[in-house]
Amino acid sequence: MTTFKSLFEQYHWDSIQQKIQHVTAAEVQHSLSKRKRTIDDFLILISPAATPFLEEMAAMSKELTQKRFGRTIQMYVPMYLSNECQNICTYCGFSLDNKLKRKTLNDADILKEAEAIKQAGFEHVLLVTGEANYTVNINYFLNAISLLKAKFANISVEVQPLSTEEYQALHTAGVHAVLVYQETYHRQVYKQYHPKGKKSNFDFRLETPDRIGKAGIHKIGLGVLLGLEDWRTDSFFTALHLDYLQKKYWQSRYSVSFPRLRPAEGIIEPNFIMDDKDMLQLICAYRIWNEDLEVSVSTRENEKFRDNIIHLGATSMSAGSRTNPGGYSVAPESLEQFETSDERSAEEVAEKIRAAGYEPVWKDWDKIYTS
Amino acid sequence: MKPLVIGDKKFESRLFLGTGKFGSATHMEEAVLASGSELVTVALKRVDFAKDTDSLLSHLNHSHINLLPNTSGARNAKEAVFAAQLAREAMETNWLKLEIHPDPKYLLPDPIETLKATEELAKLGFIILPYMHADPVLCRRLEDAGTSAVMPLGAPIGSNKGLKTQDFLEIIIEQSRVPVIVDAGIGAPSHAALAMEMGADAVLVNTAIAVAGNPVLMAESFKEAVIAGRKAFESQLAGSVSIASASSPLTSFLYD
Numbered sequence: 001m002t003t004f005k006s007l008f009e010q011y012h013w014d015s016i017q018q019k020i021q022h023v024t025a026a027e028v029q030h031s032l033s034k035r036k037r038t039i040d041d042f043l044i045l046i047s048p049a050a051t052p053f054l055e056e057m058a059a060m061s062k063e064l065t066q067k068r069f070g071r072t073i074q075m076y077v078p079m080y081l082s083n084e085c086q087n088i089c090t091y092c093g094f095s096l097d098n099k100l101k102r103k104t105l106n107d108a109d110i111l112k113e114a115e116a117i118k119q120a121g122f123e124h125v126l127l128v129t130g131e132a133n134y135t136v137n138i139n140y141f142l143n144a145i146s147l148l149k150a151k152f153a154n155i156s157v158e159v160q161p162l163s164t165e166e167y168q169a170l171h172t173a174g175v176h177a178v179l180v181y182q183e184t185y186h187r188q189v190y191k192q193y194h195p196k197g198k199k200s201n202f203d204f205r206l207e208t209p210d211r212i213g214k215a216g217i218h219k220i221g222l223g224v225l226l227g228l229e230d231w232r233t234d235s236f237f238t239a240l241h242l243d244y245l246q247k248k249y250w251q252s253r254y255s256v257s258f259p260r261l262r263p264a265e266g267i268i269e270p271n272f273i274m275d276d277k278d279m280l281q282l283i284c285a286y287r288i289w290n291e292d293l294e295v296s297v298s299t300r301e302n303e304k305f306r307d308n309i310i311h312l313g314a315t316s317m318s319a320g321s322r323t324n325p326g327g328y329s330v331a332p333e334s335l336e337q338f339e340t341s342d343e344r345s346a347e348e349v350a351e352k353i354r355a356a357g358y359e360p361v362w363k364d365w366d367k368i369y370t371s
Numbered sequence: 372m373k374p375l376v377i378g379d380k381k382f383e384s385r386l387f388l389g390t391g392k393f394g395s396a397t398h399m400e401e402a403v404l405a406s407g408s409e410l411v412t413v414a415l416k417r418v419d420f421a422k423d424t425d426s427l428l429s430h431l432n433h434s435h436i437n438l439l440p441n442t443s444g445a446r447n448a449k450e451a452v453f454a455a456q457l458a459r460e461a462m463e464t465n466w467l468k469l470e471i472h473p474d475p476k477y478l479l480p481d482p483i484e485t486l487k488a489t490e491e492l493a494k495l496g497f498i499i500l501p502y503m504h505a506d507p508v509l510c511r512r513l514e515d516a517g518t519s520a521v522m523p524l525g526a527p528i529g530s531n532k533g534l535k536t537q538d539f540l541e542i543i544i545e546q547s548r549v550p551v552i553v554d555a556g557i558g559a560p561s562h563a564a565l566a567m568e569m570g571a572d573a574v575l576v577n578t579a580i581a582v583a584g585n586p587v588l589m590a591e592s593f594k595e596a597v598i599a600g601r602k603a604f605e606s607q608l609a610g611s612v613s614i615a616s617a618s619s620p621l622t623s624f625l626y627d
Contacts, residue, residue, distance in 0.1 A: 066582045068529055070392020123419065153419070246476065251446060253475040292476050357394045366416040368454050369444045 389577025493517025531558025567600025
């Protein structure tokens with residue numbers, strides 16, 4: 001099977017980085033005036049040369065998002081099932097070398113957490129784990145999904161990379177979306193941040209979305225951990241990956257997330273700082289390039305940014321999130337993956353969305369389509 | 372104006388509405404009421420049947436409004452047929468807007484799966500209104516399969532581009548034995564009026580109203596445009612009458 005790897009290897013990090021730095025204002029104006037845009041336009045729109053056009057880009061992003069998604073924001077919430085992990089990722093609270101108490105939810109825990117989440121109004125849930133293949137593997141996931149399927153309209157997962165057959169099993173079990181982040185597309189830097197564990201295999205991770213697409217999963221979510229490397233170059237590769245997948249696995253929908261490195265227990269400081277202005281430029285560039293891409297904004301972002309992004313390009317938002325297993329009811333004090341920034345409750349965030357003239361949508365899927 | 376008859380129902384209004392994309396259920400309800408529409412489509416996937424008062428349905432609870440559940444989200448005939456049966460049970464109607472778009476990018480309808488699903492659903496007793504390409508042959512095939520209406524697109528859904536498929540819509544209107552409802556792409560009241568002038572039986576509008584600065588006012592203007600277009604059609608718009616003419620300068624010598 002040919003995968004994204006063969007396309008990826010035709011590009012060189014340094015030359016893309018150079019190209020982004022050398023974009024001119026005239027190129028930006030031309031890209032903004034086009035009817036149809038390509039990946040080359042995305043490169044232009046994330047460049048420093050596009051920064052002075054941010055107001056114009058925000059207006060376009062707002063209009064395009066409304067046209068495609070209406071005045072709605074899809075609500076979802078993460079449910080952390082486990083913080084066990086065999087990987088060393090130097091930025092993550094769950095890293096193997098962090099000597100803290102580990103927890104994996106059992107059946108009773110999962111049901112209790114589900115109740116707490118349902119109480120808050122959620123119908124779309126994202127299941128998250130570390131990577132502990134002996135205990136938290138496909139059998140564990142299938143069991144968790146069978147427990148949760150009757151309770152939620154839409155189940156997504158963000159777990160370790162799996163095989164095509166395992167993704168097919170998740171699809172059959174009723175999983176709607178699979179999220180997997182490359183963290184960084186810089187091969188050497190990736191190695192430094194992921195020195196140990198299965199995750200240290202860059203290529204296996206790089207080819208994961210191909211396996212998800214091949215399994216027929218309805219939605220595929222991509223992203224990089226912003227702060228590990230130059231966000232512009234990393235985002236170009238993310239867009240290149242999305243572009244490739246969207247053409248090849250054309251029956252799947254795509255979403256992109258923007259995890260900015262947040263403080264966590266025992267982690268290193270980000271190498272590259274990305275400020276709010278950069279983040280807004282990136283989100284607008286994604287929207288202007290790709291009108292139907294779903295844009296997810298998590299509670300890693302602060303209240304002010306989230307309140308303003310509602311009408312500038314976001315299509316889905318989490319709220320009231322806990323990033324530790326059992327965080328909603330079972331074990332509120334267990335180790336968090338990272339500190340959330342927006343700590344408001346789901347209802348408070350929903351109220352903000354309504355105040356912005358948007359409807360928080362709790363349910364926009366039905367199990368019937370994944371049976 | 373002549374009422375529109377589809378299946379066993381009669382409609383005074385020839386404007387159908389979609390209920391997605393509104394900033395709130397209240398805005399949606401106000402726009403639907405202002406539009407005078409008697410048939411609104413609701414995505415099955417948006418409805419929470421587990422809740423006693425679903426936010427969408429509770430705002431559509433008016434005696435003159437008929438619900439038209441749609442299968443948005445279905446990628447093939449099998450999923451659409453499942454969804455249709457769930458909708459029939461949960462929403463207590465055998466009316467169905469059949470939508471099968473395996474392509475999530477432009478949401479273009481799959482003609483093969485749509486035909487397959489129509490064949491099956493007709494046997495199950497559904498009143499089917501299928502979303503489809505402006506393909507005159509496909510329309511005939513769907514009629515043969517037992518559809519109750521056809522819903523050809525004017526332009527890609529949500530694009531607001533108007534009647535890009537006009538030439539094909541004209542053929543469909545000319546040939547069709549079931550009502551023709553132009554769906555998707557209608558972005559302005561003038562587009563709706565044009566479709567009605569051409570002889571379309573109705574139009575379905577969503578994005579143009581939901582995303583307007585003032586959805587209620589926009590709903591009213593669509594209402595008026597649809598009425599104007601229909602009246603023009605019924606009064607035999609000049610240009611649509613191509614044969615009979617009062618004076619015959621070329622042939623009058625025959626009768627001198």
